[in-house]
Amino acid sequence: MFDAPKFAETKVTNNDIKIAARKVQVYYGDTHAIKDVDVDILDKTVTAFIGPSGCGKSTFLRCINRMNDTIDICRVMGDILIDGEDIYDKKVDPVQLRAKVGMVFQKPNPFPKSIYDNVAYGPRIHGLARTKADLDEIVEKSLRRAALWNEAKDRLDQPGTGLSGGQQQRLCIARAVATSPEVLLMDEPCSALDPIATAQVEELIDELRQEFSVVIVTHSMQQAARVSQKTAFFHLGHLVEFGDTGQIFTNPKDERTESYITGRIG
Amino acid sequence: MTDLTSSGAVPAPRKGSLLTQDERTKRRNAKEARFRMMGLIAVTIGVLSLVGLLTSILASGLSSFQQTYVELEVYLDPAKLDKKGERNLDDIAKVTTFGYAPLIDAAMTAAMERAGVSSDLNAKAAGELISKEAPASLRDYVLANPDRIGETVSFDLLAAGRIDGFFKGRVTMASAELDRNVSPEQLQLAQQLKEAGILTTKFNWAFFTAPDASDTRPEAAGLGVAIIGSAYMMLIVLVLSLPLGVAASIYLEEFAPKNRWTDLIEVNISNLAAVPSIVFGILGLAIFINMVGLPQSAPVVGGLVLTLMTLPTIIIATRAALKSVPPSIRDAALGVGASKMQAIFHHVLPLAMPGILTGAIIGLAQALGETAPLLLIGMVAFVREYPAGPPEGFFDPAAALPVQVYNWTQRGDPAFVERASGAIIVLLVFLVIMNIAAILLRKRFERRW
Numbered sequence: 005m006f007d008a009p010k011f012a013e014t015k016v017t018n019n020d021i022k023i024a025a026r027k028v029q030v031y032y033g034d035t036h037a038i039k040d041v042d043v044d045i046l047d048k049t050v051t052a053f054i055g056p057s058g059c060g061k062s063t064f065l066r067c068i069n070r071m072n073d074t075i076d077i078c079r080v081m082g083d084i085l086i087d088g089e090d091i092y093d094k095k096v097d098p099v100q101l102r103a104k105v106g107m108v109f110q111k112p113n114p115f116p117k118s119i120y121d122n123v124a125y126g127p128r129i130h131g132l133a134r135t136k137a138d139l140d141e142i143v144e145k146s147l148r149r150a151a152l153w154n155e156a157k158d159r160l161d162q163p164g165t166g167l168s169g170g171q172q173q174r175l176c177i178a179r180a181v182a183t184s185p186e187v188l189l190m191d192e193p194c195s196a197l198d199p200i201a202t203a204q205v206e207e208l209i210d211e212l213r214q215e216f217s218v219v220i221v222t223h224s225m226q227q228a229a230r231v232s233q234k235t236a237f238f239h240l241g242h243l244v245e246f247g248d249t250g251q252i253f254t255n256p257k258d259e260r261t262e263s264y265i266t267g268r269i270g
Numbered sequence: 271m272t273d274l275t276s277s278g279a280v281p282a283p284r285k286g287s288l289l290t291q292d293e294r295t296k297r298r299n300a301k302e303a304r305f306r307m308m309g310l311i312a313v314t315i316g317v318l319s320l321v322g323l324l325t326s327i328l329a330s331g332l333s334s335f336q337q338t339y340v341e342l343e344v345y346l347d348p349a350k351l352d353k354k355g356e357r358n359l360d361d362i363a364k365v366t367t368f369g370y371a372p373l374i375d376a377a378m379t380a381a382m383e384r385a386g387v388s389s390d391l392n393a394k395a396a397g398e399l400i401s402k403e404a405p406a407s408l409r410d411y412v413l414a415n416p417d418r419i420g421e422t423v424s425f426d427l428l429a430a431g432r433i434d435g436f437f438k439g440r441v442t443m444a445s446a447e448l449d450r451n452v453s454p455e456q457l458q459l460a461q462q463l464k465e466a467g468i469l470t471t472k473f474n475w476a477f478f479t480a481p482d483a484s485d486t487r488p489e490a491a492g493l494g495v496a497i498i499g500s501a502y503m504m505l506i507v508l509v510l511s512l513p514l515g516v517a518a519s520i521y522l523e524e525f526a527p528k529n530r531w532t533d534l535i536e537v538n539i540s541n542l543a544a545v546p547s548i549v550f551g552i553l554g555l556a557i558f559i560n561m562v563g564l565p566q567s568a569p570v571v572g573g574l575v576l577t578l579m580t581l582p583t584i585i586i587a588t589r590a591a592l593k594s595v596p597p598s599i600r601d602a603a604l605g606v607g608a609s610k611m612q613a614i615f616h617h618v619l620p621l622a623m624p625g626i627l628t629g630a631i632i633g634l635a636q637a638l639g640e641t642a643p644l645l646l647i648g649m650v651a652f653v654r655e656y657p658a659g660p661p662e663g664f665f666d667p668a669a670a671l672p673v674q675v676y677n678w679t680q681r682g683d684p685a686f687v688e689r690a691s692g693a694i695i696v697l698l699v700f701l702v703i704m705n706i707a708a709i710l711l712r713k714r715f716e717r718r719w
Contacts, residue, residue: 074604076528103607113598115617125616126606176602183606 022047022187022217023068028082030063030072037063039241041082045187045234050209050218052228052249055238056264061221062110064238065189068219069105070098086187103130106185110192112172114164114179119156122164122175123147126183142182150178151208170201177208181216188212190220194227206231225265229253237261327698331691333438337474337489338429340400340463342377345422346412357416370405370412371397374427382459385466389459398452399460399469401428403483403490429469431489431685433460437471440684477692481654482669482677488685491678493693495653499569499668500638500700502660506573507580507637512630514577515584522585523592524614543582550579551643559647566648567667569657575643580633587629591622624712631708635701641672649673671697 030038375397480492554575603613657666
């Protein structure tokens with residue numbers, strides 16, 4: 005099932021903790037979805053969350069920018085600190101938090117507006133551009149970062165929904181980086197893409213690591229091995245194992261991790 | 271794999287040619303054919319009843335768009351209209367419509383002489399070919415132009431309802447024998463005048479502009495006041511129910527906590543949509559007229575009552591439209607740091623717009639055709655005065671299109687049945703226009719995602 009993993013060539017170069025989670029519990033109604041998760045996510049590092057379906061990795065990801073607030077029955081307990089600040093503090097406005105912690109979703113979800121407006125929306129609502137020229141610059145920079153500029157520069161006024169699936173996902177990434185977040189959360193960003201588009205997005209993730217702390221949820225262990233420096237394995241709501249990607253895939257400490265990466269559970 | 275081997279009875283492989291149908295397939299196909307046939311029958315029944323309905327309305331109503339007029343040269347006799355000769359409006363106004371009738375009779379006699387039409391009828395009987403409305407319109411003309419007294423002025427005067435009916439086939443020689451209002455001799459005279467070109471049939475613009483008329487002069491009755499009243503009410507309904515309904519839906523759908531109270535509100539809104547409309551009329555009477563003291567028969571009260579009736583329709587349609595916007599769009603907006611309000615107003619609402627507008631226009635169309643509640647708040651009254659321009663006119667008495675239809679079907683003269691059918695056609699045309707607007711707006715706002 006899983007052979008000859010190609011690991012991300014770069015090793016962890018940075019040891020600043022960006023996100024620290026302590027004893028995080030998440031309940032959906034009576035269901036205990038996340039149990040006692042402790043994790044430290046480093047700055048300028050790609051961290052992958054892997055695990056079987058329904059293990060809570062997406063739920064935990066959505067806790068980091070409080071997207072779970074939109075689900076009425078969802079309750080989050082424990083502490084999640086970004087740069088030492090508790091994001092579940094009463095004084096924290098989720099709107100400000102989400103400007104700092106961008107998100108890319110599983111399914112490409114561009115707004116039914118032009119490509120330009122898709123990227124410019126975030127900077128506009130956060131007042132990041134004073135003039136039209138500033139905004140143009142932000143849009144161009146974001147599209148370049150998302151490796152979409154060359155394909156999109158001549159059709160900025162055309163609807164974002166008219167792009168192909170891979171382009172749409174890169175547009176969503178451009179939209180997410182346009183607000184200059186410090187953390188980028190990606191929830192299975194390649195699950196709807198073909199191998200070529202996936203390769204482009206993965207390349208992009210590696211580049212984004214220069215500036216952001218990236219957290220990616222993925223079902224593909226190969227992808228986790230390719231793009232991440234740190235890997236966390238979730239199982240039934242527990243964080244079973246967290247460590248350097250190379251170590252997790254070659255020398256897992258926990259039996260369950262080994263079973264999963266060798267294809268015995270999943 | 272294990273499932274297959276463990277189950278006991280493995281069905282035998284099918285034998286037989288693919289070119290012949292087995293019993294089971296035949297039965298299934300027959301079932302489908304029967305279902306299709308029933309569907310076709312249902313659709314046919316629906317289409318036929320619609321065609322039948324439209325045909326009967328058009329057959330009895332289209333003639334109301336034509337009207338018979340008599341062209342007469344009337345000598346505005348100063349000896350009768352202004353005895354003092356001072357052209358003082360107060361004096362002229364003292365002459366009632368009875369004073370004008372002889373002028374018309376005389377003009378009729380003169381016209382007959384000029385055209386070489388002879389009849390055994392006396393001048394008064396010949397004058398009865400002209401509508402009783404004619405002296406009133408003559409008087410209005412004179413009061414507006416007192417300087418024309420003493421001159422001979424050409425008028426297109428309305429023919430009497432029975433004469434109009436004669437040319438539309440509603441009145442015949444046989445029916446005139448039994449009719450106190452018209453005699454066969456008068457019909458013969460009308461026929462001769464028609465041949466002489468004095469009596470003409472023209473498009474009935476007055477049907478759209480004139481106010482209602484009394485029982486004895488159906489030929490003068492028009493929809494003017496009713497159209498204005500309905501337009502005022504629709505304006506009030508649109509201005510009140512669209513913002514209120516959309517705001518309520520957005521709050522309930524997006525912001526309100528989901529608890530027992532919001533469930534209760536939801537159930538009540540659904541029930542409100544099913545409340546018989548006449549109940550809203552009683553409510554309007556009790557609250558807007560008796561408690562608040564708004565005037566009776568006024569479009570403002572009708573508009574408020576119809577707003578209450580339309581609100582549930584708009585709320586239900588808007589909530590459905592909001593629900594149908596994919597959650598991924600909300601996530602996308604929230605994900606880049608939009609507040610809930612921004613996510614809704616920038617992204618969800620524009621996508622829900624086609625559904626909202628369709629719901630609103632359907633609600634408006636329903637309100638336009640609503641009769642029962644308006645009867646209770648006095649819109650059934652006989653109104654001949656045009657309401658003033660908005661907004662003062664909202665408080666003036668007015669009629670409404672569906673109520674005018676109801677009103678005319680209550681009258682004895684068959685000419686009013688024709689008018690009622692004509693009014694139904696006008697109402698249907700407005701409804702069709704609104705529905706087309708709904709379709710066009712939906713097309714305009716529809717976007718793919």
